[in-house]
Amino acid sequence: MTMQRDLSGITPSGHLTLGNYLGALRRFVERQHTVDGFYFVADLHALTTKHDPAKHRELTTSTAALFLAAGLDPQRATVFVQSDVPAHVQLAYLLECTAHVGELSRMIQFKEKGGRPGTRASLFTYPCLMAADILLYGAQRVPVGGDQSQHVELTRDLAVRFNTLYGPTFVVPELEPTALTARVLDLQDPTRKMSKSDSDDAAGVVRLLDTPDVIRRKFRRAVTDSEGEVRYDPHAKPGVSNLLDILAALTGQGPVSLATTITGYGQLKDAVADAVIAELRPLQERHDELVADRPELARLLDIGRQRARETSTPVLDQAQQAMGITR
Ligand code: AMP
Ligand code: TRP
Numbered sequence: 001m002t003m004q005r006d007l008s009g010i011t012p013s014g015h016l017t018l019g020n021y022l023g024a025l026r027r028f029v030e031r032q033h034t035v036d037g038f039y040f041v042a043d044l045h046a047l048t049t050k051h052d053p054a055k056h057r058e059l060t061t062s063t064a065a066l067f068l069a070a071g072l073d074p075q076r077a078t079v080f081v082q083s084d085v086p087a088h089v090q091l092a093y094l095l096e097c098t099a100h101v102g103e104l105s106r107m108i109q110f111k112e113k114g115g116r117p118g119t120r121a122s123l124f125t126y127p128c129l130m131a132a133d134i135l136l137y138g139a140q141r142v143p144v145g146g147d148q149s150q151h152v153e154l155t156r157d158l159a160v161r162f163n164t165l166y167g168p169t170f171v172v173p174e175l176e177p178t179a180l181t182a183r184v185l186d187l188q189d190p191t192r193k194m195s196k197s198d199s200d201d202a203a204g205v206v207r208l209l210d211t212p213d214v215i216r217r218k219f220r221r222a223v224t225d226s227e228g229e230v231r232y233d234p235h236a237k238p239g240v241s242n243l244l245d246i247l248a249a250l251t252g253q254g255p256v257s258l259a260t261t262i263t264g265y266g267q268l269k270d271a272v273a274d275a276v277i278a279e280l281r282p283l284q285e286r287h288d289e290l291v292a293d294r295p296e297l298a299r300l301l302d303i304g305r306q307r308a309r310e311t312s313t314p315v316l317d318q319a320q321q322a323m324g325i326t327r
Helices: 018-031 043-048 053-070 087-095 102-105 108-113 121-135 146-167 211-220 238-251 256-260 265-292 294-323
Strands: 005-010 034-039 078-081
Touching: 005 018, 005 121, 018 053, 018 238, 034 053, 034 294, 043 053, 043 146, 043 238, 053 078, 053 265, 053 294, 078 294, 087 121, 087 146, 087 294, 102 108, 102 121, 108 121, 108 146, 121 146, 121 238, 211 265, 238 256, 238 265, 256 265, 265 294
Parallel strands: 005 034, 034 078
Antiparallel strands: none
């Protein structure tokens, strides 16, 4: 029996957050033992909005190091940087020739961000690059947050259309029920998710590379409510419940039963900060080692680059043949 293939990417559009870790990275690390996982740093996707080249380079390197530091094992999973595999861009063009302007215009993310002056053309065609990321590897499952499910749906439509027009070429990925995805909320505004795209000094965003002092300060200042009772109730008490959810995710206990063991908000905040600091310490140490040892980081990412290239080349070839590109 062949293993199921999972694929997911994270765009290095900011320093990764505790949300990225609990909602994505940590799940990849757990799943690498049971699936054939492909996990990549989607560096090209970060060019769809205004960027600074030096910062982009640093974020790409640091994000790749975090993938490895979190425990993704290049011997088990394929861990790579998107721009190391030119087939992504090559297939993206073929999919731009498959997609329609109408359906790309309906993408919620584009509707939200695309109206501004200076909007890059690549922000509009971005779902075609994301479809290429997925279809190149024949991924069956694409674990992503709810805001990305429309793009996975489009990927399915493009795969089916291409297969119908030009002959069976792509595996059509499944649509994952995203409701299960744990969401870490912003500590200052617990009605919205913690986002890596917020400014680097945002007080409500815990970064994976924040120092223990900074992490503790952010949790101490987290918005709660004036009731003073530690109780799990995401609707009435979003701030306190978010802290309980984070603690639950790190301890493996349920948020409701955790609430009964903690008496005050100060105690809760300290407990969460302690758990986060302890969880992140080894990851931060390994990240720093890798970033300081570029040859080792390059060696590890080369393993992924090679495997990604080997896997994607035949699919790109087949798509080119099917579309009538003779070589
Ligand atoms: P993003 O940072 O939105 O590009 O998302 C990259 C990955 O991290 C996706 O799989 C998201 O589902 C996950 N993720 C991002 N932010 C959060 C959050 N606050 N809580 C849980 N998962 C998140
Ligand atoms: N667009 C995704 C995000 O912003 C990242 C991403 C790029 C991705 N390509 C992908 C996720 C392919 C899954 C599969 O979060």
